[in-house]
Amino acid sequence: MEALLMAEEKTKQDKKGRLLALRDYLYKYTDEQHPVSTQELIDEMTRQGYPGNRKTIKDDIDVLNKFGMDIITNVSRGNSFYMASREFEIPELKLLVDAVSSSRFISAARSEQLIGKLTAMASEYEKEQITPRIFTGDRIKANNPHLYYVVDMLIQAIQNKKKVRFQYGEFDADKHKVLRNDGEIYINSPYGCLWNDDFYYLVGYSEKREKVVTFRVDRIVDLEIMDDDIIPEPADFDMSDYAKIVIEMFDGEPQEVELLCDNELMKSVIDKFGENIKTERVSDEQFKAVVNVSTSKTFYAWCFRFAEQMKIVGPENVKNTYIEMARSVIG
The missing domain is CATH 2.30.30 (SH3 type barrels.)
Incomplete structure (x- = not known):
């Protein structure tokens, strides 16, 4: 009796192990362009220590699908199988990988770890579409592992x-x-x-x-x-x-500031303050923009970037501060 119970328990454990092994293999090594046949799955499961047959493969795939996996059976190709969808689509993974790779906040070593975890969510074949986009060596990265x-x-x-x-x-x-x-x-x-x-x-x-x-x-x-x-x-x-007012995250006095800008700077102003700011065309060459900002040195430095193409019109105290900063630079 005890031997029978032990045998039944082993059968249960083998079935659980086979399901996990089958799930991992389909997740890693199959996609729409790379299906696998029933016989290939039987051979792979046998290699991993879980021998089976066509019925066990079919039953196991039915169980995996029942619990949320998206495994497609392609009858026209003699019952071949592939994982049709994953947590993230390839375009989503590309976006995430690029964000991690280019982020200065994340160290180079940590970036590589995160990218490894992200690419593990694709099949081995799909990784090739993601990996060539990874460039971290020539970017400034944080040097603080904590x-x-x-x-x-x-x-x-x-x-x-x-x-x-x-x-x-x-x-x-x-x-x-x-x-x-x-x-x-x-x-x-x-x-x-x-x-x-x-x-x-x-x-x-x-x-x-x-x-x-x-x-x-x-x-x-x-x-x-x-x-x-x-x-x-x-x-x-x-x-x-x-967040909108304290641009560049430096403290200063929040104020409503009026800017006079050349028309070609509209894209730069929108990039910085968003499309909902108040603007008004004043001529064929210039427009006015009213922005809520924290009037810090960082804000003035941002204005300096555009030299004569951008002027602070008001309020008077902000305009005067800007002029004094310009004079101090000239010496």
């Missing part, structure tokens, strides 16, 4: 509504990493993280500065989650609006 864990801790703190404390790094004139303000401890009530220009930014409330501020996540050092609950978001705070 970024993943910093982001993970920040997400935990945001979800649990707990304050965080940390130090903030920067570089001195000799390109040495140093702590800002002699190692000052920053305490922040985190509200969310924003992605902008290939960098992650923490957005949260600073009690010291009594306002919502941003920090580059890759410059955060010795992050800790505190036991204290966060200070609730100000009543007038909206993360989407904040």
Whole structure:
């Protein structure tokens, strides 16, 4: 009796193993252009230690399909089989691989790991369509292997509504990493993280500065989650609006600014501020744009990029600051 029970248990285990082996093989080695025959599947399962026949193959495929797999049986080709769909389509994987490959936030080593995981979601043949698009060696990449864990801790703190404390790094004139303000401890009530220009930014409330501020996540050092609950978001705070106003993620005074631009700059203005900004053609050569921005040095630097093709019309205080910055550059 005991021997019979053991034999039945082994049969169950063999069937489970055969199903998993069959699923993995179809996932890795088949697609619409590369189906496999029943005999090829029998031979492969036998090679892996799961001998069977045409009936077991058919029954196992029926079970896999019943539980969500998309395995197509091509009767016209003598019952050949292939995995018809996966979690991601090839165009989607290409987009994800390119995003990971080009991201400065993700280190080169971590990029290769992520790309490996993404390409594993395609068949061995489809990988060839993705791999040639991977170029990471000549791109500037982050050199901080702990970024993943910093982001993970920040997400935990945001979800649990707990304050965080940390130090903030920067570089001195000799390109040495140093702590800002002699190692000052920053305490922040985190509200969310924003992605902008290939960098992650923490957005949260600073009690010291009594306002919502941003920090580059890759410059955060010795992050800790505190036991204290966060200070609730100000009543007038909206993360989407904040992201639109604080361009390039540098703090400044949010203001409505009027720009006078050459017509050819319309695409650059829309790229920066979106299609919903207020614009008005003023001549055959120029248009006006009214934008809500954080008037920081970064905003002024963005305007400088276009030299005489873009002018700040108002308000007067912003215009004067821009003029003074131009004079200081000239010396």
